[in-house]
Amino acid sequence: PFVFRFASTQAGAVDLTLVPYPPIDAGLVCQIARDVPVSDGSFTFTLPASGGCLKGPSKIAPGSYTLLATLRDNANLLISDSSNSAFTITATSTPTQ
Numbered sequence: 849p850f851v852f853r854f855a856s857t858q859a860g861a862v863d864l865t866l867v868p869y870p871p872i873d874a875g876l877v878c879q880i881a882r883d884v885p886v887s888d889g890s891f892t893f894t895l896p897a898s899g900g901c902l903k904g905p906s907k908i909a910p911g912s913y914t915l916l917a918t919l920r921d922n923a924n925l926l927i928s929d930s931s932n933s934a935f936t937i938t939a940t941s942t943p944t945q
Contacts, residue, residue: 850893852891858919859886860926862886863883863917867915868911869912878908879901914930915931
């Protein structure tokens with residue numbers, strides 16, 4: 849699992865999105881979480897066996913990504929920020945049953 853940490857002085861909910869790095873293929877943008885309470889301060893993400901996204905492609909492709917955190921208050925966008933550096937997802941796999 850990956851642990852993503854965030855902090856804000858504003859209340860709201862955070863949406864987390866994987867953005868390919870460099871951002872050349874918008875078709876690979878993958879939302880991995882929606883409505884995470886900002887008060888939690890972190891979100892643990894385990895790549896699902898299906899490799900799917902909440903919004904985006906049917907499978908997360910191996911490659912380099914940055915994380916985009918978007919803070920919302922209901923439907924209003926308050927602020928967004930990207931991770932300081934890219935990270936690599938090397939492969940997806942199906943766990944043995």
